[in-house]
Amino acid sequence: MNKFWIIAGDVYKKNVRSVSFLIMLLVPFILGGIVYAAGYFGSQSEEVDTIGITSSSTELAEGMSDSAPAGYNFKVVDSQDAGENELSAEEIDALFVVDTADNNQLDGTLYSESNMGQSVELTLQQMLNDIQTNMRAQELGLSADEVNSLNQPAAFEQQSVSFTDAGDMQIGEDSEDFNFAISFAATIVLFVFIITYAGIISQEIASEKGTRIMEVILSSTRAQIHFYGKLVGILFVALTQMVVYVAAFAISYQWVKDIEVVKNLLDTVSLKGVFGTFLMFTLAFLILGIFIYAVLAALCGSLVTKTEDTSKVILPVTYLSLIGYLLGISLGSFDPSNIIIRITSYIPFLSSYLMPIRLANETASIQEAVISLVILVATTVLLTIASAKMYKSNVLVYNDKGLLATLKQSFTLMKNK
The missing domain is CATH 3.40.190 (D-Maltodextrin-Binding Protein; domain 2)
Known part of the structure; x- marks a missing residue:
C-alpha cells in the first residue's frame, strides 16, 4: 500500500506542478476575462455604423x-x-x-x-x-x-407539477431551464476533462513503456499497484482542477449575485431544488465518466510500443467520447425523449453525458438514474479489474504490427502465465 501512494503521489505532484496544468487551470479564466472585456468595451464604444x-x-x-x-x-x-x-x-x-x-x-x-x-x-x-x-x-x-391586437402574441407558460397520493395535482417550482443549463455545462466539462486526462494518463504509461523504464518499475512493485496508483494520481489531479473551479465560482458569486441579470435568474429558481438530488447525480456521473474513460485510456496507453504512437492508440477513447458529446449536445438538448437518448442513457461511456440531461429535462426518474448509475459503477469496476489484470502483459509486449496484434500477443502471454 505504501508503494501505491508513492506512485499516486508522484503522478499527482508531477502533473500539478507542471506548466501545462497551470495553463489548463488559467485558460477558462482568461477566456472569461476576454469575453467580459469584449462585452464591456463593446458596450462603452460610441462608434455607431x-x-x-x-x-x-x-x-x-x-x-x-x-x-x-x-x-x-x-x-x-x-x-x-x-x-x-x-x-x-x-x-x-x-x-x-x-x-x-x-x-x-x-x-x-x-x-x-x-x-x-x-x-x-x-x-x-x-x-x-x-x-x-x-x-x-x-x-x-x-x-x-x-393591428396591435393582431400582432399580440399568445401567452405560454410551463409549470412543473406533482401529484399527491390522493391524485391531486400540485404546482411546483420549475427549475428545468436552470437544471438544463447545468447539465449542458457538465456535458462540455466532461468532454474537455476526458480528452485532457485521457491524453495525460496514456502519455504517462506510454512514456515509461517506450523508454523501457516500466520493466525496472515492475521488478520492484506489482503491475496492479502501479496501474491503480497511476489512475488514482490522475483522478486526484482532475479533482484538484474541479475544486479550484468550484472555489473560484464560490468567491466570484459574492460579486455577481448582486448583478441584475443574476438576481432575476436566481428569483426564478429554487436553489434548494437545484443543489439537491439533481446536482448529486450530475456530479456522480461526471466523476465516474472521467474515471471510466481514464481506465480505458490507461489500457490503450499500455499497448503502445512507441511513445509517439500515443495519440493514435487513444483514438477509440476520443471517438467514443465524441459520440456521447454530440448526442448530448444535439438530440439530448432538443429531443430528450428520443428513443436513442433513452437507450444510450443506460449504456456505460455514454450515460455520463446523457442521463444528467434527461434528469434536467425531467424525462427520466430518480429510479432510472439510479439504475443507470449502478450499471456505470459495475462496468467501471469490472473494466478497472480487467485492465489491471491485463496491464502487466500489455506493458511487457512490444509489437509494431498494430493495436490488435499487440492485444492478441498480450492475451497469449496472460494465458501462458
Whole structure:
C-alpha cells in the first residue's frame, strides 16, 4: 500500500506542478476575462455604423430614419447612385435600398463592403415587416389598435407539477431551464476533462513503456499497484482542477449575485431544488465518466510500443467520447425523449453525458438514474479489474504490427502465465 501512494503521489505532484496544468487551470479564466472585456468595451464604444437609406418613397425612407432603433444611425440619401458614391467614399458604412411594389410589397437590399452582422440584418428585416404590415393594414381599413391586437402574441407558460397520493395535482417550482443549463455545462466539462486526462494518463504509461523504464518499475512493485496508483494520481489531479473551479465560482458569486441579470435568474429558481438530488447525480456521473474513460485510456496507453504512437492508440477513447458529446449536445438538448437518448442513457461511456440531461429535462426518474448509475459503477469496476489484470502483459509486449496484434500477443502471454 505504501508503494501505491508513492506512485499516486508522484503522478499527482508531477502533473500539478507542471506548466501545462497551470495553463489548463488559467485558460477558462482568461477566456472569461476576454469575453467580459469584449462585452464591456463593446458596450462603452460610441462608434455607431451609419446606414444610408434610399427609397422611391422619400416619406418611407424618412420614416425609417426617424424610427431608428437605439444604437443605429440612419441617413437618408437621395438616390441609389448617390448612396453608392457615399459608400465608396466611406461616408456611410452600408446602403439600404428599399423598393415598393404595387401590392405594398417591400423589397430591401443591404449593400456593404464588409459583413454588418446578423443582428443588423434581423433588425432591418423586422423594420420592413412592421412597415409592410402597417401599409397593408391601412389598405384594409384597420386601425392601429386593431393591428396591435393582431400582432399580440399568445401567452405560454410551463409549470412543473406533482401529484399527491390522493391524485391531486400540485404546482411546483420549475427549475428545468436552470437544471438544463447545468447539465449542458457538465456535458462540455466532461468532454474537455476526458480528452485532457485521457491524453495525460496514456502519455504517462506510454512514456515509461517506450523508454523501457516500466520493466525496472515492475521488478520492484506489482503491475496492479502501479496501474491503480497511476489512475488514482490522475483522478486526484482532475479533482484538484474541479475544486479550484468550484472555489473560484464560490468567491466570484459574492460579486455577481448582486448583478441584475443574476438576481432575476436566481428569483426564478429554487436553489434548494437545484443543489439537491439533481446536482448529486450530475456530479456522480461526471466523476465516474472521467474515471471510466481514464481506465480505458490507461489500457490503450499500455499497448503502445512507441511513445509517439500515443495519440493514435487513444483514438477509440476520443471517438467514443465524441459520440456521447454530440448526442448530448444535439438530440439530448432538443429531443430528450428520443428513443436513442433513452437507450444510450443506460449504456456505460455514454450515460455520463446523457442521463444528467434527461434528469434536467425531467424525462427520466430518480429510479432510472439510479439504475443507470449502478450499471456505470459495475462496468467501471469490472473494466478497472480487467485492465489491471491485463496491464502487466500489455506493458511487457512490444509489437509494431498494430493495436490488435499487440492485444492478441498480450492475451497469449496472460494465458501462458
